[in-house]
Amino acid sequence: MEQLLYVAELVMNGLMTGVMYALVALGFVLIFKASGVFNYSQGVLALFAALTLVGIQNGQIPFAHLINAMFGTNLHSFGWTVPSVLAILLTAGVMVLLALAIEKLVLRHLVGQEPIILFMATIGLAYFLEGFGDVMWGADVKTLDVGLPQGISDTAEAWTAQLTGYGFFIDRLDIWAAIVATALVAALVAFSQFTKQGRAMRAVADDHQAALSVGISLQFIWIMVWSIAGFVALVAGIMWGTKSGVQFSLSLIALKALPVLMLGGFTSIPGAIVGGLIIGVGEKLFEFFVGPMIGGATETWFAYVLALIFLVFRPQGLFGERIIERV
Amino acid sequence: MTIMENPAGYITADGRKIGGTLMDLRNITLRFGGVTAIKDISFDIREGEIRAIIGPNGAGKSSMLNVISGFYVPQEGEVWFRGQRRGQMRPYQVARLGIARTFQNIALFDGMSVLDNIMTGRLTMMKSNLLQQAVWRGAAEREETAHREKVEKIIDFLEIQNIRKTPVGRLPYGLKKRVELARALAAEPNLLLLDEPMAGMNVEEKEDMSRFILDVNDEFGTTIALIEHDMGVVMDLSDRVVVMDYGRKIGDGTPDEVRNNQAVIDAYLGVAHD
Numbered sequence A: 001m002e003q004l005l006y007v008a009e010l011v012m013n014g015l016m017t018g019v020m021y022a023l024v025a026l027g028f029v030l031i032f033k034a035s036g037v038f039n040y041s042q043g044v045l046a047l048f049a050a051l052t053l054v055g056i057q058n059g060q061i062p063f064a065h066l067i068n069a070m071f072g073t074n075l076h077s078f079g080w081t082v083p084s085v086l087a088i089l090l091t092a093g094v095m096v097l098l099a100l101a102i103e104k105l106v107l108r109h110l111v112g113q114e115p116i117i118l119f120m121a122t123i124g125l126a127y128f129l130e131g132f133g134d135v136m137w138g139a140d141v142k143t144l145d146v147g148l149p150q151g152i153s154d155t156a157e158a159w160t161a162q163l164t165g166y167g168f169f170i171d172r173l174d175i176w177a178a179i180v181a182t183a184l185v186a187a188l189v190a191f192s193q194f195t196k197q198g199r200a201m202r203a204v205a206d207d208h209q210a211a212l213s214v215g216i217s218l219q220f221i222w223i224m225v226w227s228i229a230g231f232v233a234l235v236a237g238i239m240w241g242t243k244s245g246v247q248f249s250l251s252l253i254a255l256k257a258l259p260v261l262m263l264g265g266f267t268s269i270p271g272a273i274v275g276g277l278i279i280g281v282g283e284k285l286f287e288f289f290v291g292p293m294i295g296g297a298t299e300t301w302f303a304y305v306l307a308l309i310f311l312v313f314r315p316q317g318l319f320g321e322r323i324i325e326r327v
Numbered sequence B: 001m002t003i004m005e006n007p008a009g010y011i012t013a014d015g016r017k018i019g020g021t022l023m024d025l026r027n028i029t030l031r032f033g034g035v036t037a038i039k040d041i042s043f044d045i046r047e048g049e050i051r052a053i054i055g056p057n058g059a060g061k062s063s064m065l066n067v068i069s070g071f072y073v074p075q076e077g078e079v080w081f082r083g084q085r086r087g088q089m090r091p092y093q094v095a096r097l098g099i100a101r102t103f104q105n106i107a108l109f110d111g112m113s114v115l116d117n118i119m120t121g122r123l124t125m126m127k128s129n130l131l132q133q134a135v136w137r138g139a140a141e142r143e144e145t146a147h148r149e150k151v152e153k154i155i156d157f158l159e160i161q162n163i164r165k166t167p168v169g170r171l172p173y174g175l176k177k178r179v180e181l182a183r184a185l186a187a188e189p190n191l192l193l194l195d196e197p198m199a200g201m202n203v204e205e206k207e208d209m210s211r212f213i214l215d216v217n218d219e220f221g222t223t224i225a226l227i228e229h230d231m232g233v234v235m236d237l238s239d240r241v242v243v244m245d246y247g248r249k250i251g252d253g254t255p256d257e258v259r260n261n262q263a264v265i266d267a268y269l270g271v272a273h274d
Helices: A001-036 A043-059 A064-071 A084-105 A117-139 A154-164 A170-193 A197-205 A209-211 A216-244 A248-264 A267-287 A300-314 B059-068 B089-096 B114-120 B128-136 B139-156 B173-186 B203-220 B231-237 B255-259 B263-271
Strands: B021-032 B035-046 B050-054 B077-082 B084-085 B099-101 B191-195 B222-228 B240-245 B248-253
Touching: A001 A043, A001 A170, A001 A197, A001 A248, A001 A267, A043 A084, A043 A117, A043 A216, A043 A248, A043 B084, A084 B021, A117 A248, A154 B050, A154 B231, A170 A197, A170 A267, A170 B059, A197 A209, A197 A216, A197 B021, A197 B099, A216 A248, A216 B203, A216 B248, A248 A267, A248 A300, A248 B089, A248 B263, A267 A300, A300 B231, B035 B059, B035 B077, B035 B222, B035 B240, B050 B203, B050 B231, B059 B222, B059 B240, B077 B173, B084 B191, B089 B099, B089 B231, B099 B173, B173 B191, B173 B203, B203 B231, B231 B255, B240 B255, B248 B255, B248 B263
Parallel strands: B050 B222, B050 B240, B099 B191, B191 B222
Antiparallel strands: B021 B035, B021 B077, B077 B084, B240 B248
16 A cells, blocks of 8 residues: 555656656647747757846846956846846747747748758757857856745645545645646647637648748748747746756756657647656656666666657657658 | 720620739749749739630749749749739738639648638738737637638538538548638639649539639639639630740630630640741
8 A cells, every 4th residue: 555655656746747848848849830840959948048037037147258258347247136027028028039030040041941951950059059048148057946836745745644644745846837837738729729820820830832822921920939939948947947957957858858759749739748747657657666677767768768669659659640641 | 805905894795894904914034043934924814804824734834823922933024913013022921912822732731620721711811919819809709700701601602511620631632622712712812813723623523613713703703813724624714815835925815716826726736846
C-alpha cells in the first residue's frame, strides 16, 4: 500500500513535470503548424524572454556591459524595480517586436524556400538570440521571482494525508504551472477555432496559395504566430526560470521538447500536452521501476528512446496528421 | 466586332448586359529567366461577360491568369482594373480588390470542413476585432451569423448542402472543384478567375460545372475569366475568347470569329511554325 501511494505521488510529480515540457513543446507546434517550419530557436526564445523579464523587473540597463566597455562608464541599473505584472506585459511587448524583426529580417527573404533552409535559419537565429541575450542582459545566473508560490504545498500534503494516510509532496510551482498551462491551451484552442484571425492562421497552415487567394496576408499571420510563440516562450521561461533560475542552460530544455513532439505529433496542440504528460510520467516511473536494475540516471535518456520507438511504429505521433503521398 | 467595340457595352443574344471595360491588360510580357511565358499580350475583360482564354498546352494561359491575380508580376506592361492602373501588388492585396480565383490543381484547406473552407472566402470582409471576438461577443456573433447566411446561400446555389460538414480532404475531385468555386464566390468577387474549372471531370460533372458558371454569371452578374481545354465547353459558355499560342495572342473575338480564324485553326491542328 505504502509503495502504491508512493508510485501515485511519482505519477503526480511526473504529470507536473510533463506540463513543463508541454509548455515548451507548445511553442514548437504553433510555428510548425502555421508555417511548416521546425523552429529550433524556441528554447532560446524562452531563455530570451526570461532574461528580458528579469532585466526589466530589476531595472537593469540593457547592453550595460557593452556601453561600459565602449565608454568607460559604470552603468548597471536604472535604480528602480518594475512590478511583476507590468514587467510581464512589457516583456510580451518585446516578444512581439522580436517577432516583427524576425519576419522582416529573416522569414520574408526565405518565402518559398525548402523547409530545411528555414530550419537552418532558425538554428542561426537561436545562436544569434543566445548571444544577443548575453550582450543585452549579461551572462550571470539570475533568479526570477514574479510572485508565483514555491515550495512544497502544505495543503496538498495535508489533504492527501487525510485522504490516504500518506502525504504527497507536490511543489506549489508545479500546481501553478499546470493551471497556467491549462488556461494557455484553452485560450489557444479558442483563438484558433473561434476567431477570424485563428481561422486565417489555420488556413495559412493548410495551404499558402489558397490562403493568398482569399486575401490573407502571410506576413501578418507569420508575425502573429511568432508573437504567440514568443508569448508561449515567455510563459515557459517564467515557469522554468522560477524553477531553476534564469541561465543559459535554459535554452537546452528545448531538447526535452523534441521527444514530446515526436510522441504527440508536430501538428497537434493537444498532442503537445499529452506527449509532455506521457514523457513526464514515463521517465519518473521508468527511473523508479527499471532504474535501480540498470544503474539509474535513466531520466536523461528515457524520453529519447521512447521517441525513437514511436518513430519506428507511429512516425506521425499520437495526434499528428498522417501524410499519405499518392503515387 | 463592331458591336463589341462599343465602349458603353452591348446586349448579348441571350439578353445579358455586358458593360464597359472592367480589366484591361496592356502589352503584358512575362519572363522566367530566359523563357518568355507571355509576349506582349493585350486584351480586356468587360463587366458582366464570360471571357475565355484558350490555347494548346504551354501557351501561357495559366501564367496570364496568375498575372491577373497577382501571383506573377510581369516584367513589362500595365494592368488596369476599374479604370485605374494597378501598381505592383501581392496576391492577397489583389484578392482584397475583389478578384477571386480557383486553381488548376485545386488549392483548398484540406483539414477544414467544407463550410469552414467557404467561410475563409469572407475573412477579409469581417470587421470585428480580436477584442470584440474575445470579450464582447455580441457584435462579432452578429457578424458571423450574417456571413454564415451568405455562405449558406452559396452552398444551396452550388448544391453541396449534404457535404457541408465534411472535411474537404475526403471529397472526390469533382466536388472539391465545386467547393473551390464556392469559396471564390463567397468573396462576392467583381472578377472571378477560373483556371481549368472542368479539367479531369467526366461529361456529367462538366455539364454541372458549366451550368453553375452560367448561373453565377447570370444571377450575380459576376464577370468571369476562365481557362479551359474543352473547346466545346468554351464555345458554349463564353462571350469572347482570347487564343494564346507560345506566349502570343493569336486570336480574340466571339467564339464564331475565333473558330474561323486561320491562325487558331493552325495552332490547334499543329501547323509548323516558321
